[in-house]
Amino acid sequence: MTETIDHDTCSQLLRPYLAGEAGDDAPAIAEHLDHCAQCRAELDGLRMLLTPVEGLSSGERELLHAGIDRATRSTSGSTLRAVPVPSTTPAAGRPPQRPPSLARQRSRTRTSRRLAPALSAAAAIVLIASGIALFQHQGTGSGSSAKQVTAARGAAQRAQSSSKAPAANGFDRNGPTSLPLPRFAPAAVPSPAVAETQAASMLPAFADAYSGTQAHRLAANFLQRLSNAAPEALSAQVATCGHSVLNLRTAATLPAYGALARVGGQRALVLVFATSSPPAARLTRLDLVAWPVGSCDHQLLHRSAAIGR
Amino acid sequence: MDRFDGELGPASDEDLLRRFTKGEEAAFSELVRRHEDKIFALAYRITGDRAEALDATQETFISLFRRAGSFRGESAFATWLYRIGINAAYDALRRRRPTLEMHADRDEELRSSSASAMEEVAGIRSDIAGALAQLPLEYREAVVMHDLGDIPYEEIATLTKVSLGTVKSRISRGRRRLAELLEPSYRPETSKDQR
Numbered sequence: 001m002t003e004t005i006d007h008d009t010c011s012q013l014l015r016p017y018l019a020g021e022a023g024d025d026a027p028a029i030a031e032h033l034d035h036c037a038q039c040r041a042e043l044d045g046l047r048m049l050l051t052p053v054e055g056l057s058s059g060e061r062e063l064l065h066a067g068i069d070r071a072t073r074s075t076s077g078s079t080l081r082a083v084p085v086p087s088t089t090p091a092a093g094r095p096p097q098r099p100p101s102l103a104r105q106r107s108r109t110r111t112s113r114r115l116a117p118a119l120s121a122a123a124a125i126v127l128i129a130s131g132i133a134l135f136q137h138q139g140t141g142s143g144s145s146a147k148q149v150t151a152a153r154g155a156a157q158r159a160q161s162s163s164k165a166p167a168a169n170g171f172d173r174n175g176p177t178s179l180p181l182p183r184f185a186p187a188a189v190p191s192p193a194v195a196e197t198q199a200a201s202m203l204p205a206f207a208d209a210y211s212g213t214q215a216h217r218l219a220a221n222f223l224q225r226l227s228n229a230a231p232e233a234l235s236a237q238v239a240t241c242g243h244s245v246l247n248l249r250t251a252a253t254l255p256a257y258g259a260l261a262r263v264g265g266q267r268a269l270v271l272v273f274a275t276s277s278p279p280a281a282r283l284t285r286l287d288l289v290a291w292p293v294g295s296c297d298h299q300l301l302h303r304s305a306a307i308g309r
Numbered sequence: 310m311d312r313f314d315g316e317l318g319p320a321s322d323e324d325l326l327r328r329f330t331k332g333e334e335a336a337f338s339e340l341v342r343r344h345e346d347k348i349f350a351l352a353y354r355i356t357g358d359r360a361e362a363l364d365a366t367q368e369t370f371i372s373l374f375r376r377a378g379s380f381r382g383e384s385a386f387a388t389w390l391y392r393i394g395i396n397a398a399y400d401a402l403r404r405r406r407p408t409l410e411m412h413a414d415r416d417e418e419l420r421s422s423s424a425s426a427m428e429e430v431a432g433i434r435s436d437i438a439g440a441l442a443q444l445p446l447e448y449r450e451a452v453v454m455h456d457l458g459d460i461p462y463e464e465i466a467t468l469t470k471v472s473l474g475t476v477k478s479r480i481s482r483g484r485r486r487l488a489e490l491l492e493p494s495y496r497p498e499t500s501k502d503q504r
Contacts, residue, residue, distance in 0.1 A: 042488075045488035053349070
């Protein structure tokens, strides 16, 4: 077959090619790569460079927002607040204060990954502003500022309350009830099929509530929630196995459900994700993945299915 | 509908920046949320250290807050912000080794830190960050700006004052060199670096 692109063109198209976004150029790129060692080497280097970075944990995100907030705080309140409140003075002209280095808070960051619910009340409000505020306006349009402020305060109070008394059964009941949140089954289920049935009953609500773009944004946050909701012995594995899935995906992948199940007589961690198939933005599929308890090295089961209505 | 899709979601980055400079702080919050993950990943690739990457991400958005009014629209907002992020990440590396020479001109900062100095930077870093630091300066600069910072070839050519062809060549060679550095068993005959 005749080569249709040259080195130069191939080099420029490698990024979209790796991302699966090369479109009609993909066959020509693949053909060029077949017989061009130089471009294959370039692709390998680029692939290594673009190895996904483990996303910000909720604790890291909280620290980040708190640091920015401290440095840019105005007289009208928090910069990263949940809702827009009209400012009386131009924001850009305010002299910010330099916040303490986050690097110097490294140990605190690491602690916060495990103990997110126990973070300070002030920081919890920032977390609410950055994450949970998403849930304020579902189905209500822009709403009034007064309603938004009230809703944000309510969410902040719920978060502070939840930091003191996490849900005993492992289900996250502290967020607003109008939008679905990930949950971990409170009791072991007998098989992956039962886990899938339970997850499948939740996922239409996920598909209705979250776009692919929102799923990208929320994935790390939801995985943290799922990890927090899991029994303590499984919490770290939920985070590790969940990240191993998220890191491999370019499509939107939202952690939705977790359970302890038996797979082939073996105790297994089952996680279910709501996913989209590019280029569709909607979450139309569920992915169920199972690992042996205690390891994320190999998957016992991986199943994909359409989300039923 | 939520706050991203509703009130602020459909707005472009540039529109949000304009609204922020007029006093709408929620527009700044939205810009942070839109770009924080990308900036963090970019900074982590350069520093190889999550805490330093977090620091650099924080500094990037504080710079955005301070310098929002200086955006002239000569490039896309994201390009402008990612350049700030790259500078912040290299600043984090310099703080790790305070004796590194400091330069006043921020646009020259990427060019100023010598490869040998970068190699001497102490501390924990990922393999990828370590390999990046071993790249010849002109390769590293081009690869970081383009592949991590999404900065277009043409703009890199302007910033680094070299031809477009040179930028393309540096990116291509830099990627191949990275493959060799990151994979010791990589066969040199499949990646003939012509430099």
